[in-house]
Amino acid sequence: MREPPSSAPEGSLIDPEVHVESFRQAREARRLELVEDYVELIADLIGDGGEARQVDIAARLGVAQPTVAKMLKRLAEDGLVQQRPYRGVFLTAAGEALAAQSRERHRIVERFLCAVGVSPETARRDAEGIEHHVSAETLDAFRRFADGHSDA
Amino acid sequence: MREPPSSAPEGSLIDPEVHVESFRQAREARRLELVEDYVELIADLIGDGGEARQVDIAARLGVAQPTVAKMLKRLAEDGLVQQRPYRGVFLTAAGEALAAQSRERHRIVERFLCAVGVSPETARRDAEGIEHHVSAETLDAFRRFADGHSDA
DNA sequence: GCATAAGTATAGCTATTGCTATAACTGCGC
DNA sequence: GCGCAGTTATAGCAATAGCTATACTTATGC
Ligand SMILES: [Mn+2]
Ligand SMILES: [Mn+2]
Ligand SMILES: [Mn+2]
Ligand SMILES: [Mn+2]
Numbered sequence: 001m002r003e004p005p006s007s008a009p010e011g012s013l014i015d016p017e018v019h020v021e022s023f024r025q026a027r028e029a030r031r032l033e034l035v036e037d038y039v040e041l042i043a044d045l046i047g048d049g050g051e052a053r054q055v056d057i058a059a060r061l062g063v064a065q066p067t068v069a070k071m072l073k074r075l076a077e078d079g080l081v082q083q084r085p086y087r088g089v090f091l092t093a094a095g096e097a098l099a100a101q102s103r104e105r106h107r108i109v110e111r112f113l114c115a116v117g118v119s120p121e122t123a124r125r126d127a128e129g130i131e132h133h134v135s136a137e138t139l140d141a142f143r144r145f146a147d148g149h150s151d152a
Numbered sequence: 153m154r155e156p157p158s159s160a161p162e163g164s165l166i167d168p169e170v171h172v173e174s175f176r177q178a179r180e181a182r183r184l185e186l187v188e189d190y191v192e193l194i195a196d197l198i199g200d201g202g203e204a205r206q207v208d209i210a211a212r213l214g215v216a217q218p219t220v221a222k223m224l225k226r227l228a229e230d231g232l233v234q235q236r237p238y239r240g241v242f243l244t245a246a247g248e249a250l251a252a253q254s255r256e257r258h259r260i261v262e263r264f265l266c267a268v269g270v271s272p273e274t275a276r277r278d279a280e281g282i283e284h285h286v287s288a289e290t291l292d293a294f295r296r297f298a299d300g301h302s303d304a
Numbered sequence: 305g306c307a308t309a310a311g312t313a314t315a316g317c318t319a320t321t322g323c324t325a326t327a328a329c330t331g332c333g334c
Numbered sequence: 335g336c337g338c339a340g341t342t343a344t345a346g347c348a349a350t351a352g353c354t355a356t357a358c359t360t361a362t363g364c
Contacts, residue, residue, distance in 0.1 A: 027282035129178035129285030
């Protein structure tokens with residue numbers, strides 16, 4: 001930490017200021033993961049059955065219902081959902097927009113993994129985590145690749 | 153939640169028991185992210201300068217030094233590192249093993265992203281988050297693809 | 305219309321991951 | 335050998351994300 005950038009050529013380490021950017025980006029993505037998964041799931045549940053209820057969200061996410069209740073409160077505070085007490089939860093315009101974007105990115109990542117030779121089951125599972133860390137540039141590359149490798 | 157698997161064909165939703173597996177896997181990966189990043193970084197710092205000091209770890213991760221101190225205590229409890237007070241931190245055999253595995257996976261993911269057309273800078277940044285969600289099967293696919301697309 | 309089941313809300317707990325402020329220690333320079 | 339800069343340790347706080355237990359509300363069957 002006390003030498004100019006070009007004096008220690010021994011290891012595999014890059015410049016600290018550059019290195020830290022990657023970790024910051026990953027932390028920011030991790031911070032948004034849950035929110036993205038929630039609005040995407042809520043949109044899917046509403047599209048599937050007309051309503052998104054806490055118990056169904058909890059069952060799909062694999063968490064307890066009070067955990068969902070608390071998160072929905074936060075999403076409501078953030079203006080992404082609107083909940084009517086003892087009725088379901090609905091997406092605001094902002095929530096719809098984030099859900100659409102998240103769903104599209106999710107779909108592209110999963111399709112790309114399949115295109116590169118991963119089995120559908122593994123692609124489904126890995127995509128659930130990978131999606132949140134895929135930047136716009138990488139998403140473009142994934143889309144191009146998948147498009148070029150579909151038999152349509 | 154009260155109907156047999158094949159009765160509501162309207163939406164894009166898969167079986168809840170299948171769906172939940174993806175979310176559980178992503179949560180588990182998220183739980184291990186920090187640990188993997190720490191041991192990998194510690195291994196790199198030791199390889200580069202012979203020692204891993206809290207201030208350097210903190211600077212690379214972009215967090216405060218007490219945050220690193222607390223995490224190192226946890227890693228020591230978990231048997232991954234050994235710290236000597238006011239000296240640096242060192243990896244145990246278990247820590248070395250996890251570091252080697254994490255670094256290799258990280259390297260493959262980054263190389264793969266480049267091979268698929270992502271710029272080196274974006275590949276570096278996205279790989280920092282993506283790596284933790286890549287299963288063994290997907291890693292194999294990435295490795296195969298990158299090997300087939302290197303000009304060596 | 306009432307009992308009961310299903311769903312939701314709330315309280316209170318824990319663990320994790322971050323922070324700032326400050327104290328304590330080590331190693332060097334002189 | 336002492337002082338001081340650098341490093342590490344510790345205390346205390348906050349936000350997030352999970353849990354169980356329990357109370358409350360709604361919907362449904364009869
Ligand atoms: Mn998703
Ligand atoms: Mn996801
Ligand atoms: Mn890594
Ligand atoms: Mn990482």
